[in-house]
Amino acid sequence: MNFKELAMASNKLASGHRSCAGCGFPSIVRTVMKATKKQIIVSCATGCLEVTTTIYPYTSWLTPFIHNAFENASATISGVEAAYKALKKKGKLRKDVKFLAIGGDGGTYDIGLQSLSGALERGQNFVYLCYDNEAYMNTGVQRSSATPRGANTTTTPAGKASFGKLEWKKELMQIAIAHGINYAAQASPHNLIDLYNKAEKAFNTKGPSILVVLSPCPLGWKSNTNMSVQIAKLAAETNFWPLYEYENGKYVLNYEPAKRKPIIEFFKTQGRFKHLLKNKKLLEEIQGKVDEKWSKLKKLCEEK
Amino acid sequence: MKKNYKQIPIGGMITKAGNSEEYKTGDWKSFKPERDEKKCTNCLICVNYCPENCIKVKNGKLNHFDLDYCKGCGICATECPFKAIVMELDTECEL
Numbered sequence A: 001m002n003f004k005e006l007a008m009a010s011n012k013l014a015s016g017h018r019s020c021a022g023c024g025f026p027s028i029v030r031t032v033m034k035a036t037k038k039q040i041i042v043s044c045a046t047g048c049l050e051v052t053t054t055i056y057p058y059t060s061w062l063t064p065f066i067h068n069a070f071e072n073a074s075a076t077i078s079g080v081e082a083a084y085k086a087l088k089k090k091g092k093l094r095k096d097v098k099f100l101a102i103g104g105d106g107g108t109y110d111i112g113l114q115s116l117s118g119a120l121e122r123g124q125n126f127v128y129l130c131y132d133n134e135a136y137m138n139t140g141v142q143r144s145s146a147t148p149r150g151a152n153t154t155t156t157p158a159g160k161a162s163f164g165k166l167e168w169k170k171e172l173m174q175i176a177i178a179h180g181i182n183y184a185a186q187a188s189p190h191n192l193i194d195l196y197n198k199a200e201k202a203f204n205t206k207g208p209s210i211l212v213v214l215s216p217c218p219l220g221w222k223s224n225t226n227m228s229v230q231i232a233k234l235a236a237e238t239n240f241w242p243l244y245e246y247e248n249g250k251y252v253l254n255y256e257p258a259k260r261k262p263i264i265e266f267f268k269t270q271g272r273f274k275h276l277l278k279n280k281k282l283l284e285e286i287q288g289k290v291d292e293k294w295s296k297l298k299k300l301c302e303e304k
Numbered sequence B: 001m002k003k004n005y006k007q008i009p010i011g012g013m014i015t016k017a018g019n020s021e022e023y024k025t026g027d028w029k030s031f032k033p034e035r036d037e038k039k040c041t042n043c044l045i046c047v048n049y050c051p052e053n054c055i056k057v058k059n060g061k062l063n064h065f066d067l068d069y070c071k072g073c074g075i076c077a078t079e080c081p082f083k084a085i086v087m088e089l090d091t092e093c094e095l
Helices: A003-008 A025-034 A048-053 A073-089 A105-110 A113-122 A172-177 A192-204 A225-237 A263-268 A271-276 A280-302 B045-049 B075-079
Strands: A039-045 A065-068 A097-104 A127-132 A183-187 A209-214 A244-247 A250-253 B031-035 B055-058 B061-065 B085-089
Touching: A003 A192, A003 B045, A025 A048, A025 A097, A025 A127, A025 A192, A025 A209, A025 B045, A039 A048, A039 A073, A048 A097, A065 A073, A073 A097, A073 A113, A097 A105, A105 A113, A105 A127, A113 A127, A113 A172, A127 A192, A172 A183, A172 A209, A183 A192, A192 A209, A192 A244, A225 A263, A225 B075, A250 A280, A263 A271, A263 A280, A271 A280, B031 B061, B045 B055, B045 B075, B075 B085
Parallel strands: A039 A065, A039 A097, A097 A127, A127 A209, A183 A209
Antiparallel strands: A183 A244, A244 A250, B031 B085, B055 B061
16 A cells, blocks of 8 residues: 555545644545445544534435444444344345544543453454543643643643642553453554554454554644644654554554654643643653653563 | 524424534634745644634645634644744724
8 A cells, every 4th residue: 555545545535624734644544545446334422523524414424324422432333233143143144344443542542441451352354443632622722641740731720839740651462451352442643654664454354353453633732733644653753652553462653753853842842732842851751751662662672 | 594493393493514614714813824825734733623613624625724713712823833834813894
């Protein structure tokens, strides 16, 4: 797959959706849905994606689409998949169908975690796509468990008393992998070919698989709209968002920067970290954590 | 788009998939992309990064920008490896 082929593949998310200029997820969702030629059924948790693509009386989806509450995208797709299996058994359906559940970080890391965990445990045959924009952007930038330490959000404001969010970001990949699933991958929208390959693998995996993709948000991250993809790239180059996959018990590192950039390069591009730039102690602490996570991941990838 | 009650489908259903194309988001922008055709190599990298899918391809080549949907984010101009796209102030937009 190269960029030319990817551009020519059939598109399943129409123009005219109302996500902000420079939003990260339209290209993520398009690329993921291009990765299979079979019919896809999408269930989408409440969140930016659902709100911006299905404003009545319009829909941007060129696939069957189910909107459900914040917490049950995986439960809904489980039901759809079970119904499909039953119909296929009775011979009423012959088509091969793929199932895709999509949630934001709020609908995955926090509110939808129990239904996701249930669906992963039951071994339902579906792909879960989490577009992680690191806060509840749809409702006005409230912190979520995916918000990184030090980020300024409306519920963890940075000021004299605090430096923003106090807690570290939750490790969704490790939680998903702990369910004993066959495929899990972390990807970024700056490398769409990598994302495509991972989505293709995920669709071809038997049983559940999960894709966790960083989705830059100009509104909540207080960045320039044209910089979205560059910020995602910096996240990978600073090891803040390593690109790796877990396939049948093995970790594979997909991208290793030749020279790791300091985390401040990533923070500089975004207004939500503006107050951190002078806080040397905290910067060192965050850098230490990023390096520690990276060396742990590298060890996992070297294991055979 | 205003419809009277006879034109609305029963149950207010949406009967056409992808009908958001009827909703033009083009008037959001203040900058519009301009392409330098001499520099453009038709690598189609911009097509994939465009969130609005408004860069149209014809016969494997970049054809035009669909300004009906372009929100003027400028990702195409930033991501173009040959600097063939420049964002220019959109002076035609209605106020």
